[in-house]
Amino acid sequence: MIYVLMIAVIICIFMSLRTLFFPSKLKHKLVSFDNFLFLGSTYSVIMIGFGLLFMSLEIEGFNVIAEQGSHFSGNYIEKLNSSMYLSAITLFSVGYGDIVPIGIGRVLVVIEALIGYTIPAAFVVKSVINYEQNNEMKK
Template sequence: MTQSLVVIATIIILTNLYYFFANKYYRQSYFSTALFFKLFFVLIGVTLGFTILYYALSIQETILVYEGHSGEAADQSFSELLYFSGTTLLSVGYGDIVPVGSARFFALIQAAIGLLLPTAYFLKALGHNSNH
């Protein structure tokens, strides 16, 4: 089951990233509603994909702990993992929950995607505008 979830999560993440970077043109000026919604839904898809990945990892080991002196294991529920995934993608985390073990690597990848996707959005929007 864990391998299936990892495969599903990977497919969701890669599909959304491919969809975002697919070469499509939009007829809007500086602000493209279509490009904005594309970015919005890609961010949701990547967040859900990483949530599923974290869920798969949490089946075998504790992957989140509460920050502080206790190091107590955080709730590994889907909603808590979704919260962690969202804060990691959108703000590089708040620090109230920290990843441990194998989740640390994936949190770094997710944080990088969260920083690079909006940057790519703006570059794509500006590049498209300069072509007209």
């Protein structure tokens, strides 16, 4: 069951990224509230998705989180909180160091950090392209 959840989460992350990089239509404004909500929902899906991946791997027995120098242990709620926290600080490139990835978690945080780093750039480029296309269509 955990593997089905993990696959579903990965699909949601990819679909969210696909929509960001290849949208069918964004509003043709340089900055709009709709685009802001779209960006926020993209970040939320990716953060929650990776957090659930971290938690799922922990539940399955893979060591992916170390807290204050020792292997992380705790109940389900503590694992969920720590997994979401690790995901958020990784996605937004903060990285306090109180919770660190280990094992396969290191690969996942590198992927998440790269995604978090490229989302703003992709969003700005896409907004500018859409703005320019909209101006060309008006002429």
